[in-house]
Amino acid sequence: MLKNLKIKNDTLRYCIALCCTFIFVSCGRSLRTHKYVKPVNTETKAIQYQQKKLYSIDGIHVTNKFPAARLNNFEKLNDSTFLATITPENTPINPSPWYAFKLWSNQTKDIYVKLHYPEKYKHRYNPKLSYDGENWNALDSTKIWLDEQKDALLKLHVTQDTLWVAAQEIQDTKRVEAWASALQGNSVSLDTIGKSVLGRPLFFMNITNGSSKKKPTVIIISRQHPPEVTGFLAMKSFVETIIDEGKNNGFLDKYRVLVYPLLNPDGVDLGHYRHNTGGIDMNRDWSVYNQPEIAQITKHMVKETNKQRNDVLLGLDFHSTYQDVYYTPHKIIERKIPEFKDAWLEKIRIALNLETINDSPGKNERPTSSAWFNRQFGATGITYEIGDDTPRDFIKTKGKVSAQAMMNYLLEL
Numbered sequence: 232m233l234k235n236l237k238i239k240n241d242t243l244r245y246c247i248a249l250c251c252t253f254i255f256v257s258c259g260r261s262l263r264t265h266k267y268v269k270p271v272n273t274e275t276k277a278i279q280y281q282q283k284k285l286y287s288i289d290g291i292h293v294t295n296k297f298p299a300a301r302l303n304n305f306e307k308l309n310d311s312t313f314l315a316t317i318t319p320e321n322t323p324i325n326p327s328p329w330y331a332f333k334l335w336s337n338q339t340k341d342i343y344v345k346l347h348y349p350e351k352y353k354h355r356y357n358p359k360l361s362y363d364g365e366n367w368n369a370l371d372s373t374k375i376w377l378d379e380q381k382d383a384l385l386k387l388h389v390t391q392d393t394l395w396v397a398a399q400e401i402q403d404t405k406r407v408e409a410w411a412s413a414l415q416g417n418s419v420s421l422d423t424i425g426k427s428v429l430g431r432p433l434f435f436m437n438i439t440n441g442s443s444k445k446k447p448t449v450i451i452i453s454r455q456h457p458p459e460v461t462g463f464l465a466m467k468s469f470v471e472t473i474i475d476e477g478k479n480n481g482f483l484d485k486y487r488v489l490v491y492p493l494l495n496p497d498g499v500d501l502g503h504y505r506h507n508t509g510g511i512d513m514n515r516d517w518s519v520y521n522q523p524e525i526a527q528i529t530k531h532m533v534k535e536t537n538k539q540r541n542d543v544l545l546g547l548d549f550h551s552t553y554q555d556v557y558y559t560p561h562k563i564i565e566r567k568i569p570e571f572k573d574a575w576l577e578k579i580r581i582a583l584n585l586e587t588i589n590d591s592p593g594k595n596e597r598p599t600s601s602a603w604f605n606r607q608f609g610a611t612g613i614t615y616e617i618g619d620d621t622p623r624d625f626i627k628t629k630g631k632v633s634a635q636a637m638m639n640y641l642l643e644l
């Protein structure tokens with residue numbers, strides 16, 4: 232009797248194990264919630280919308296009526312000086328005060344515009360100027376004065392032509408879509424997987440030669456944080472290189488690449504300092520998915536890679552900060568391709584002829600995308616940070632050589 236029961240139990244256990252294996256192999260891992268050592272409350276908070284307005288004072292005209300603009304007030308201080316107030320969408324918030332406005336004048340002249348940030352927030356991004364919204368140049372540093380390391384006084388030459396002044400080059404939803412759309416072809420498709428809270432598209436690019444089935448996969452994301460344009464520029468060059476060279480070097484025959492180039496389209500088009508319309512730092516929501524953008528994107532990543540039976544090896548999230556740095560998994564973090572990180576960074580270092588490369592390992596304690604890639608897929612998750620002022624031609628080169636180094640490494644696996 233006991234013996235029979237034991238055989239039955241063993242058989243049952245065997246059947247359960249077999250079923251579990253079948254479910255895992257056929258369906259992969261479902262989207263799970265994750266607990267972190269340093270959790271963050273990401274429930275929606277109120278934000279303040281800026282008033283969209285044209286200000287006209289003494290023949291000077293200034294507007295924030297365009298996507299990615301941020302100008303909360305504009306007033307005259309004296310005959311030649313104006314005060315432009317730039318406030319965040321809500322607080323507390325990281326010190327990354329984004330601004331963007333257009334201005335023109337009835338008469339050609341030089342004026343001074345003081346960028347004023349409230350409370351503890353201080354000037355961070357040196358102004359970029361443009362006459363068409365596409366071609367940008369930094370304002371000469373001799374025309375910028377910092378007021379007690381906080382506000383910034385700018386000397387601007389204004390004419391009847393519209394001058395764009397922005398914290399960084401404008402890369403709004405429309406421009407990101409135009410970029411992704413132009414890359415479509417045999418190996419690249421572009422789709423929308425859902426919508427942001429305010430109805431803007433969440434883009435998804437699928438990159439591979441032919442079928443995606445069973446190919447090991449790399450996931451690339453960008454623009455959780457609206458002002459972080461330099462990281463986005465590196466991502467563009469990275470993805471363009473994968474398409475250009477990966478089509479022919481065997482990489483896209485063997486691998487699949489999923490790209491989500493704009494995770495926070497509302498924040499970008501509303502000219503936010505950092506958050507989405509839920510008033511939340513999206514890169515702290517990769518645990519319970521309170522924010523609809525993160526909920527949809529993570530669900531899509533899991534569904535797509537399960538459907539095509541892809542093994543996700545690597546997740547790269549492009550950002551910007553004060554300097555170039557890679558936030559990488561600490562050696563104690565178990566992951567697939569554990570040798571990748573050091574080998575990749577060394578290849579990049581050599582290709583760029585750098586003495587050192589800025590590697591900052593972490594232990595996945597906070598609910599960020601890089602921790603999530605590891606917890607959800609067992610992948611190597613890396614946050615790829617570019618400095619705010621890193622020269623643009625270097626960003627392009629760095630994006631390119633990083634993609635080449637990644638492809639070389641993965642092709643040798």
Ligand SMILES: [Zn+2]
Pocket residue numbers: 456459550551
């Ligand atoms: Zn960031």
